Amino acid sequence: MSSIKFFITLFLLLVCHGAFSQKEVVHKICFGSCAKASKKQPILSLAARESPDLFIYLGDNIYGNTRDMDKLKSKYLKLGKKAEFQELNDSTTVLATWDDHDYGENDAGRHFSRKRESREIFLEFWKEPETSERRKHKGIYHSLMHGPQGKRLQVILLDTRTFRDNLTKLVDKKRYKNDYQPCQIADSTMLGVEQWTWLEKQLKKPAEIRIIASSNQFSHEYNGWESWTNLPHEQQKMLDLIKSTKANGVVFLSGDVHWGEISKMEMEGLYPIYDITSSGITQTWNKPESNKNRIGAVVMDNNYGVIEIDWEREAPELLFYIKDNKGEERVKMQVNLSELQFKP
Numbered sequence: 001m002s003s004i005k006f007f008i009t010l011f012l013l014l015v016c017h018g019a020f021s022q023k024e025v026v027h028k029i030c031f032g033s034c035a036k037a038s039k040k041q042p043i044l045s046l047a048a049r050e051s052p053d054l055f056i057y058l059g060d061n062i063y064g065n066t067r068d069m070d071k072l073k074s075k076y077l078k079l080g081k082k083a084e085f086q087e088l089n090d091s092t093t094v095l096a097t098w099d100d101h102d103y104g105e106n107d108a109g110r111h112f113s114r115k116r117e118s119r120e121i122f123l124e125f126w127k128e129p130e131t132s133e134r135r136k137h138k139g140i141y142h143s144l145m146h147g148p149q150g151k152r153l154q155v156i157l158l159d160t161r162t163f164r165d166n167l168t169k170l171v172d173k174k175r176y177k178n179d180y181q182p183c184q185i186a187d188s189t190m191l192g193v194e195q196w197t198w199l200e201k202q203l204k205k206p207a208e209i210r211i212i213a214s215s216n217q218f219s220h221e222y223n224g225w226e227s228w229t230n231l232p233h234e235q236q237k238m239l240d241l242i243k244s245t246k247a248n249g250v251v252f253l254s255g256d257v258h259w260g261e262i263s264k265m266e267m268e269g270l271y272p273i274y275d276i277t278s279s280g281i282t283q284t285w286n287k288p289e290s291n292k293n294r295i296g297a298v299v300m301d302n303n304y305g306v307i308e309i310d311w312e313r314e315a316p317e318l319l320f321y322i323k324d325n326k327g328e329e330r331v332k333m334q335v336n337l338s339e340l341q342f343k344p
Contacts, residue, residue: 025311026053026146026153029211030092032304033058033099033255034280037078043281044084046327047304048091053146054155055092058255058278059099059215067104069117076125096126097157098140099215099256100226107179107226109164110192119162138162141195143202151311154207156199158214163192167230178224178289182232190234196241203247208316209309209337210250217254219265219275223289225257243270248341251276251318253305258285260299260322262333271340274333276320278305296331299324 030052035041047055062079064072079085088094100108104118112118119140128134134142139162146153165188167180175181191199203210212218214228218238222229229235242250252275263275281302288298299322306321315338322331 022144022146023148024053024146025148025151027309027311028052029054029056029307029309030304031056031058031213031253031276031307032278032281033215034060034258034283035062035079036282037062037075037082039282041082041084041281043302043304043325044082044088046323046325048084048088049327050306052092052306055088055094056155056157056211056213056253057094057096058213058253059097059160060101060255060280060283061096061098063101064104064118065101065106067114069114069121072102072104072118073121073125076121080125094126095144095155095157095213096122097142097159097213097215098122098161100161103161107167109161109166111166112161115162137194137198139192139195141191141198145205145207147208149206150208152207152209153309154202154205154210156202156210156212158191158199158212159195160190160215163195164190165231167226170224176222176224180224180226180230182222182230186233188231188234190228190231196237200241200245203241203245203250207247208249209318209340210247211253211307212250213253215254216256217263217275217277218252219263219273220261220277220293221263221289221291223291225289227256239267239270239273242273246342249337250340251307253278255279257289258283259288260303260305260331261288261291261297262295262320262322262331263291263293264295265293271342274320274335274340276305276307276322278303278322295333299330301325301330303330 030047062075139159141159142157168183217227254277265273302325308319310317320333
């Protein structure tokens with residue numbers, strides 16, 4: 001084979017292998033979070049066999065938990081060598097954001113001293129192209145658009161670590177519980193000014209469905225663990241931004257808590273904001289918190305999430321699933337896309 005033919009063939013393999021063209025329609029998305037690199041991860045094989053168009057990692061993807069960047073890198077490499085990860089990575093396009101345990105330190109925010117180095121390791125492992133917009137700003141937030149007009153899916157990957165202020169530790173034990181109570185400091189932030197400005201521009205882009213991947217839960221009831229409920233003014237800012245931009249079709253995906261559930265937030269002047277939480281790929285928890293916004297059961301076993309989109313109906317439908325470590329449906333919900341739109 002001539003050298004020219006060799007490089008053409010190599011280029012085509014790199015472009016096509018495991019990749020999903022942004023021009024193609026997305027019909028199925030799988031997602032998950034909370035996976036220790038030292039543990040077996042059969043959930044990834046189950047997700048690969050779903051044949052999704054996309055798989056989204058929602059954070060705590062390796063449990064790095066270190067300021068030693070060589071150790072952090074070694075845990076990414078351990079994940080990359082897993083047969084089940086390779087099976088998933090070879091079968092679909094994999095996207096990722098991070099949470100505290102791959103950022104580098106438990107519950108860390110903007111004050112984490114190694115966040116720049118950690119960012120570079122993250123972008124390198126997830127093979128973010130050198131020309132990507134993601135490399136042109138601080139943090140790892142990113143957005144991608146898939147599908148033609150009428151079937152456009154926007155995926156927004158938030159960074160809830162790089163810019164986030166410290167949370168308010170629990171003091172008022174009569175009113176609150178666990179680690180944190182809501183912060184009442186008006187200028188404290190989850191996303192930071194730069195990311196909020198960027199997000200507003202993204203939500204103004206035309207799209208039929210918008211998946212917002214947030215490492216922390218958004219639509220649930222306050223429970224004292226890390227989440228948007230610890231910064232209620234920032235949570236409200238997100239809702240106000242969806243309203244002001246008239247962004248239809250927003251659905252949140254989240255992880256972190258070591259159980260799976262679907263939450264539904266309702267407020268005046270806005271369509272319901274669903275949050276499908278899938279956690280964890282290897283991690284579990286034995287005491288789920290109460291959640292008045294929960295729809296259906298809570299899943300305490302290892303789990304992964306699935307969204308199926310039926311574009312062929314006159315009114316497109318979305319199916320939300322949480323599946324367990326046997327691939328069995330534990331929670332299922334059907335939502336018509338017309339329910340996720342502002343009224344004329």
